[in-house]
Amino acid sequence: MVAALVVFLAMLWLFQGLGEGNWRFVLALRATKLASLALVAASVGVATVLFQTVAQNRILTPAIMGFDALYLLIQSLAVTGLGTIGFASLPTGAKFLLEAMLLTGVSVALFGALLGRASAETIGRTILTGMILGVMFRSGAVLLGRLLDPNEYAIVQQASFANFSRPAGGTLGWAALLALPALAVSHWLGPQLDVLGLGRDRAISLGSAHRRMVIGVLALVAVLTAVSTALVGPVAFFGLIVAGLAHALLPGARHRALLAGAALLAMALLISGQWAFERVLGLRATLSVVIEFAGGLFFLVLLLRGRVR
Amino acid sequence: MIEVEGLSFDIRGVPILKSADLRLEPGKITALIGPNGAGKSTLTRLIARIEPPPKGRVRVNGLDVATTLSDRLAREMAFLGQQTYLASRLRVRELVAFGRWPHCHGRPGPADRAAVDQALTDFDLETLADRFVETLSGGQAQRAHLAMAVTQQTPWLILDEPLNNLDLAHARALMAHLARLRDAGGSVLIVLHDLNFAAGWADHIVAMKDGAIVAEGPVEEVVTTARLSDLYETPISVSAHQGRPLVLHHI
Numbered sequence: 188m189v190a191a192l193v194v195f196l197a198m199l200w201l202f203q204g205l206g207e208g209n210w211r212f213v214l215a216l217r218a219t220k221l222a223s224l225a226l227v228a229a230s231v232g233v234a235t236v237l238f239q240t241v242a243q244n245r246i247l248t249p250a251i252m253g254f255d256a257l258y259l260l261i262q263s264l265a266v267t268g269l270g271t272i273g274f275a276s277l278p279t280g281a282k283f284l285l286e287a288m289l290l291t292g293v294s295v296a297l298f299g300a301l302l303g304r305a306s307a308e309t310i311g312r313t314i315l316t317g318m319i320l321g322v323m324f325r326s327g328a329v330l331l332g333r334l335l336d337p338n339e340y341a342i343v344q345q346a347s348f349a350n351f352s353r354p355a356g357g358t359l360g361w362a363a364l365l366a367l368p369a370l371a372v373s374h375w376l377g378p379q380l381d382v383l384g385l386g387r388d389r390a391i392s393l394g395s396a397h398r399r400m401v402i403g404v405l406a407l408v409a410v411l412t413a414v415s416t417a418l419v420g421p422v423a424f425f426g427l428i429v430a431g432l433a434h435a436l437l438p439g440a441r442h443r444a445l446l447a448g449a450a451l452l453a454m455a456l457l458i459s460g461q462w463a464f465e466r467v468l469g470l471r472a473t474l475s476v477v478i479e480f481a482g483g484l485f486f487l488v489l490l491l492r493g494r495v496r
Numbered sequence: 497m498i499e500v501e502g503l504s505f506d507i508r509g510v511p512i513l514k515s516a517d518l519r520l521e522p523g524k525i526t527a528l529i530g531p532n533g534a535g536k537s538t539l540t541r542l543i544a545r546i547e548p549p550p551k552g553r554v555r556v557n558g559l560d561v562a563t564t565l566s567d568r569l570a571r572e573m574a575f576l577g578q579q580t581y582l583a584s585r586l587r588v589r590e591l592v593a594f595g596r597w598p599h600c601h602g603r604p605g606p607a608d609r610a611a612v613d614q615a616l617t618d619f620d621l622e623t624l625a626d627r628f629v630e631t632l633s634g635g636q637a638q639r640a641h642l643a644m645a646v647t648q649q650t651p652w653l654i655l656d657e658p659l660n661n662l663d664l665a666h667a668r669a670l671m672a673h674l675a676r677l678r679d680a681g682g683s684v685l686i687v688l689h690d691l692n693f694a695a696g697w698a699d700h701i702v703a704m705k706d707g708a709i710v711a712e713g714p715v716e717e718v719v720t721t722a723r724l725s726d727l728y729e730t731p732i733s734v735s736a737h738q739g740r741p742l743v744l745h746h747i
Contacts, residue, residue: 243583378602384584385594388546388577393648394570394598440584 189451196458197221203466221458223359227415227422228429228457230366232449233373234411235426236433240384240442241404245434248426253321254294254412255421260324261289263331263343271338280361287365287413294409295402358417366414369407370450377443380404384440422475429453497522498543498652498685503552505538512538514707515552520700522557522651522683525674527698529688529718531728534704536687537578540656543685544575556652570598574648577656580637582629588640589625592616595647615643618673620666634661642670646677653677655686659693671697691743695719695734703727715741 200221205213235248242252249255265286266274274282297320332340373380382395383404391397415422433449434440456478464474500518504511513535520526528536541547543554545561554561556572574595582591592615596608604612616622619639629637638661645653653674659667671693674684678699688694694701694715701718703711705727711718719741724732733744 240583245583381584381602382594382597385591386579386581386583388541388575388579389594389644391546391566392544392570392573392575392645393594394565394567396566434585439590440586 189448189455193451193454193458196455196462197225200458200462203462219359220461222363223418224457224461225454226359226362226366227418228453229370229450230411230415231422231426232429232433232451232453233370233446234408234415235430236442236445236449237373237380237404237411238408239430240380241401241408243384243386245431246427247317248424248430249408249412250421250424250426251321252298252317253324254290254409255416256321256324256328257294257297258286258290258413258416259343259421260328260331261286261293263328263335266339266343267331267335271336271342274339274342279358283358283361283413283417284365286417287410290413291406291409294412295405298405362414362418365410369410369414373407373446374443376400376404377441377446380442380446381440384442425453425456425475425478428478429456497555497557498683499553499555500539500543501553503539503542503550503554505535505542505547505550511707513542513550516707516709518702518709518712520683520685520702523678523681524699525678525684525686525697526700526702527686527688527694528702528704529691529694529727530704530710533706535707536704537656538707539704540575540654540685540687541577544573544654545569546575546577567598570648570650572650573652573654574645574650575654575656576641576645576658578660580634580641580661582637586629587626588621588629588632588643589616591629591640592621592643592647595644595649598648598650611647611649615647618646619643620669635663635666638662639666639670646673651681651683653682653684653686655684657687657689659688659690667693691719691724691732695741695743719743 201214201217234254238249238252239245239247265282269277277285298317328343332343335343379395379400382390382393383397383400385393387397390400429449429452432452433445436452437444437448457474460474460478464477498518498520500516503513503516503518505513516535516539518539528539530536538547542550543556543561545554545566556569559569559572561569589612593604593608593612595615596604596611600608616625619642621636621639621643624632624636624640629640632640638658642655642658645655658670662670667690674686675697678684686698688698698715701712701715702709703718703723710727711723719734721732721734724734724743730745735742735744
């Protein structure tokens with residue numbers, strides 16, 4: 188049903204009010220933005236479900252644990268090290284791939300040990316450590332921002348806030364090149380993620396190569412977070428809402444269904460939100476604020492009705 | 497056979513297990529007893545490769561747990577720890593079916609489904625099969641987890657305090673089930689705090705204290721007044737009932 192809704196929204200997005208003018212140009216522009224939104228939505232939704240499975244916790248998200256802040260910190264460091272011209276003159280693809288690789292390496296090193304041993308007893312410590320790391324990365328990025336000259340800071344600042352209207356430009360192709368295999372691998376790992384979701388002890392007893400799985404899943408989360416952050420900037424609670432809705436609306440805990448559900452729900456929310464934002468509200472509001480506010484309210488309703496576990 | 501040689505484990509320099517040596521014969525129920533902090537759970541977790549490879553060596557049916565693939569070991573031993581917290585939202589039948597994962601990797605056949613149905617029956621879970629685990633009582637959830645471990649159908653079953661939360665009838669039913677597994681050729685290593693369950697059902701007892709194995713042998717040799725009083729540092733009497741030791745403590 189959600190898939191049908193996404194198809195309907197995609198058609199609405201592409202063809203509503205297309206007009207008689209230069210429709211080829213408009214359609215190409217809309218298609219690019221639609222692909223960008225769909226990629227971001229799938230990346231955020233899947234990354235959050237994956238992360239929550241590894242962390243054994245439904246409250247944690249890559250954003251709360253500071254993955255996107257880490258991405259921004261890496262970008263700030265790159266701008267600081269290379270300067271405005273050096274950073275800007277890097278080929279888009281190479282720059283994006285380098286940033287994604289750095290984020291993957293650093294996040295696996297930082298979170299691998301922490302989340303690899305996550306259990307019911309250590310959830311509190313895991314949350315606290317993650318939030319402290321998140322604050323540290325954000326503070327590091329802010330500190331570097333203060334040290335940069337205004338031109339350099341403008342480059343970093345552009346990436347620091349969620350903006351769904353930002354044209355994808357040359358990044359979209361590279362982002363898709365990374366995200367689509369990551370999404371496919373996530374789907375392929377579905378049954379093994381089901382075992383991982385039982386918790387460390389049970390997963391090992393059932394034959395899961397637990398540590399290898401945790402590191403692999405964290406690498407997927409890092410790649411997907413890099414993709415979404417590079418395309419639209421950090422989205423704080425979107426993943427939490429989408430994963431919460433997927434868990435609440437789907438009957439079981441099978442990851443293939445959860446991952447697809449989270450991706451499709453995220454697409455439906457983002458495309459409908461951006462459509463309303465651009466075509467109904469006439470760009471008089473900010474989608475990130477609207478989505479997170481509306482989604483937050485819906486999440487609260489489900490929480491109060493006891494449907495989010 | 498489970499062979500443990502020079503197994504040690506410490507947490508930040510505090511020794512939890514001190515160079516343990518142990519050989520457990522197959523085809524028996526071996527009960528691991530001892531006071532809190534004796535190292536019983538640590539020993540079972542190390543044997544079941546839940547903790548990282550420590551100093552020393554563990555072999556299960558000839559397979560070194562430090563070097564053998566986890567997937568291979570999952571067909572030799574099933575482990576159930578003390579924790580029954582479950583983050584995933586699963587129905588009882590789904591949880592029990594995970595026990596077949598090492599054999600079918602998520603693609604269950606008729607034999608796998610039959611094993612799940614049998615475990616649901618054996619653990620009195622048929623009426624709870626479609627309930628979510630999170631809605632069960634502690635004892636019911638414990639039975640669901642036990643059913644999952646048993647469904648793994650491995651030569652060795654390693655259980656850490658499985659009687660937690662179980663009422664007397666279900667605790668007795670579990671021990672009777674383990675005895676049937678033993679009679680069918682299976683082997684069980686079980687951590688027990690209730691000494692009468694150990695004395696009544698086990699074939700072999702391993703007593704631990706302060707991270708060391710202090711006694712092991714047939715039930716009648718280990719479950720004695722002097723040894724238990726010394727082990728638990730409290731007055732304990734052992735008498736006999738229907739040919740098995742009966743453990744009493746002074747009030």
